[in-house]
Structures are given as structure tokens and as C-alpha cells.
Amino acid sequence: MLKEENKYVEKEIKALSGIVALIGVLLFLAFSIWLIISGIMKISQYTSGGGISLILGILFIILDIILASGLRILNPNEALVLVLFGKYYGTLKKEGYYWINPFCSAVNPTYSSPITTPKTLTTDSNDVAISTTSKKISLKTMTLNNEKQKVNDQLGNPIIIGVVAIWRVVDPTKAVFNVENYKTFLSIQCDTTIRNIARLYPYDVSEDGDEKSLRGSSQEIADKLKEELQTRVNVSGIEVTEVRITHLSYAPEIAAAMLQRQQAEAIIAARKKIVEGAVGMVEMALTNLNQTNLVDLDEERKAAMVSNLLVVLCANKDTQPVVNSGSNY
Template structure:
């Protein structure tokens, strides 16, 4: 038998507990208390042994009923145990009652919100990055959360770190060579993958992951400056390419209009010189200073 199969045989599963509303038992306790007090007033008219027995039985009955009360707030559950054996979970709110020999172990099923610490992870290309995620989760199965893991909150915290590390190392931080998915460019996809990865990991604890979103993503400090210069260089190259593309179009348009309107006839050498001058003027980052030719075109 495999390890997983052996674990599956021990796996807990939430089921409803046999409990009742506490308000009816509260009325019964009030009646028993009133009867015990009434018996106390009969001392002197009843035989002493009979009054003592009545008071004793009434007191024990009141204490017995009172020992079974417990309260459940909204989004709170109680696991009912009989000498350590799981009997079921009660999710009904308000005043509840169960047999006094049953143990009631309360657990919150409210929404929990955790922001992981900033983890240093190597991305797909080996670059160290810092990544953190915010996770919204809740307990879906109280029996699994209480009895299948030692501390379900600590278990979730550890699995969040493991899932973030696993997904953070699966993709590159930024697009270098036509990467389809990157951590910076596809944050929603990465967050959904972290959620799916985390849900698989915490399913053993009966926990449901409601939402997962990246809260921090950056290069590690030791390479941040180098990567910033690389990004700046890429931006400069992209801007230059756009500028050259526009300048070539403008030069082409200028030569075509000069030729169509027969403003001036240029041979190949002067045409090349004019193209060079126009490209310098259009692509220069500084204002150009024109030189006026007072002689002929070929001087």
C-alpha cells in the first residue's frame, strides 16, 4: 500500500453533529432550578431525608443541564468529541446544547487574510528577485483542519511560502527573448497559478483558497541597478528605432515631392548628401545650426 493510500484511510471528513438548540434546555434548567428552590422551602413540612434527596437530585440535574451549554458565533463551528473520537461538527449559531460528556472544540471558519513576507527567489533565468503575495483563505472542512494537521494556520503559512517560491521560479521576471509569460507582464496569470498551486497544497488541511494576488515584485537589490540600466537601454533603443522610422518616411516624402514638383534636380551624389543632412536634422537630439551656402549648389 502506498504512503498516500495509507494516509487516505486516516483522512478525516466533516459531518454534522447530533446537537440541539440550547433554548429548550435553558427552559428545562429554569424549571429544574425553580423545583429545587421550591423543595428547599418545604424543609420542615417534608421529612428531612426526603427534602435533602429532592434538593440533591434537583441540584445535580441543574448542573448536568448547565454543563452541556455552549455558544457559537456567526462563522464559527464546534467539533464534537466523545473521549477523543470525532462525532461531528456543529455550525449552528447561538446557544447550543450537547451531552456534558462530549468535548466541544471550537474553530473559526471566517475569512483569513495573510500577506507573505518578501521572499528572495531565483526566476527562470536565475536572476534573484523579491516576491510577496496576499492570500485570502478560510477553513472549509473543520475535521480535516483540526485532526489531519497539527496546526492548520502554521501549515497554511508554510505552504504559502512554498507555493510562491515554486511559481516565482517557473517564469522569468521580464521579457527578454519573446517569453510568452513573465512575472511582471502577466501578474494575473501568475497569481492564478499561485492560487491553484496553493489550493493543491492546503487541500489536506481542509482549507479553501479564496483569492491570491501579488503584492510585491522587484529585482533583488544586488542586481536592481544593472537591470534598471538594461531596461533604460532597451527603452532608448526602442525610441531610436521609432525616431529613425519616422525620419526615413519624412525624407522619402520630401524627395518625392521635390521630384514631382520639379523644384530642383539632384544627381545621385547630391541626393545622398541631402538625405544625410535631413537624417541628421531629424534624428538629432539637439537643435541643429543650418549653414547657408552662398555659392552654387555644387560648391
């Protein structure tokens, strides 16, 4: 596999300046036109050599058109991967105006003719544009919106997850020759990475648990996604800058049940806090009464007071006071 990856090593070519080449092409065109005019004049004057001049002028114009086809403009963050008669010729990455061998052709696996409808890759989760109308390879940072897909977490629960990947082509030679279509390759590998990482973590963990989860460990999950996706797409010359989860939820068929469970856990946790606070307040009240000697309570009356205070502090609704008109004893 490693040998296959390194089969095509990027070779940056040094092309001739396009301005110099353009001047030469224009001068050659002017010379060709002069030969044609000279030949026509000689033929009209029945002077020898007119036919040769005319033929040479026509041939030179055809040659000039071929030479002019080698003029190329390369914008910033673009690259041209060139082949010559089926063999890798070199890669042009520096922006500018150049002249290259007119028999070289640019290769881009995502190229689609402007007169045809651009192709898209349709998956269960998204539609990804996999074709362009230019044979130049873009080196700009791009975004792959994987949107939403259904996967299973560590516990087997079906969840809906969507991610966005920030990526760019860093080795256009590998992107062209090592995979059929690098955009399609990236999209499919992104789907595979999401499924592989999601099954390693549960959707959520309990409040007291220190286990990593998809919902609670977003930064760690993002790092794992980026690391694995980068490993998978190295062969295509793509650099993954960042991978982030954009959507995370339970699948509709279990969402209601999981919501009830989360609500129950929240209620239990809240009740626990309320009881802990109430016990502390009752303990503080008894301590203050004993220290100030405001009232002398036996164990039975202490138990009754504790019960009343806990009812007041832990009740869901406001308690109604009862006035005792009789004796406390």
C-alpha cells in the same frame, strides 16, 4: 495519502434547541432549590425525610450545573468540532442557540488561553498569528498577507516578491484533525508555492518576446499560484479563493545593474523608432521632390540631403542651421 485525508468525514449533528433546554434547566434548578428548602424545614421541625431531601437537592443542583454547561451559542460563519471522551462526536455549523452533550468538548488547534500571549509564526518574510482565544472554528473569508521574501526566478536572479492569499475553512473537521495547526500549515505552504512558481518564470522578457514572465503575465501567475496552493492545502479543508502578487522587484544587490539594463533597452527601442520614422520622412521628401520637379538632384546631392535630414531628425539636440551664401553648384 487519500485514505488518510478521508479518515475523518464531517458529520453534522442535530443539537437540541437551547431555549427548550434552558427552560428545562431553570425548572430543574427551581425544583432542586425547593428540595433544599423543604429538607431544611423538615430538619428544623424534626420531621423524617428532611436529610434525604437536602442531599437530593444539593445533588440536583450539581447535576443542573453540569447540564447548563451544555448550552452553546454559535454565531454565523462559525463551527464547533466536538469530541466525546477522545472520539470524534460531530460538527455543529448552523448558527443559533443549542444544547449539546455537556461531556463533549470543542477542539480548535489554534486555541490559546486568553491569559496567555497569542502565539505567532515567525518566518523570514512575515509574522502570522496562529492562535485565537475561541474554540470555535471561523468559516469567514480571511486574508494571509505573505508580505515580502527573497526567491530566485527562472534565470537565477534574486527577486523580492510578496503575495496575499484570500482563503477560508470549508471543512472544519479536516482543519482540526488532519493538520497540527491549519493557519501555520497554510502559511508554510504559501511560502513553498511562491518559491516553486517563481523559479518557473523569468522576472521580465524583452519587448519582442512572447515568453511568459512574472511581471508581464500577472493573471497567469496568479492562477498558477492559486492552483498549486489549493492542491497543497486540500488536506486541511481550506479553500483558496484568490492569490495575488502585491510586490515584485529585483533584490537590492542586482537592482542597480538591472535598472541600467532596462534603461539601455528602452533607449535602444526609442532610437529604433526614431530612425524608422526619420527614414520614412526622408523617403517621403525625396518622392515629393521628384513628383513635383521642384529641383533636379543628382545622386551625390541626394545623398547629402539624406544625410542632413537624418542628422536633423535623429539628433538629441536642436540642430543649428548653416546659411550657404555661395552657389549650390
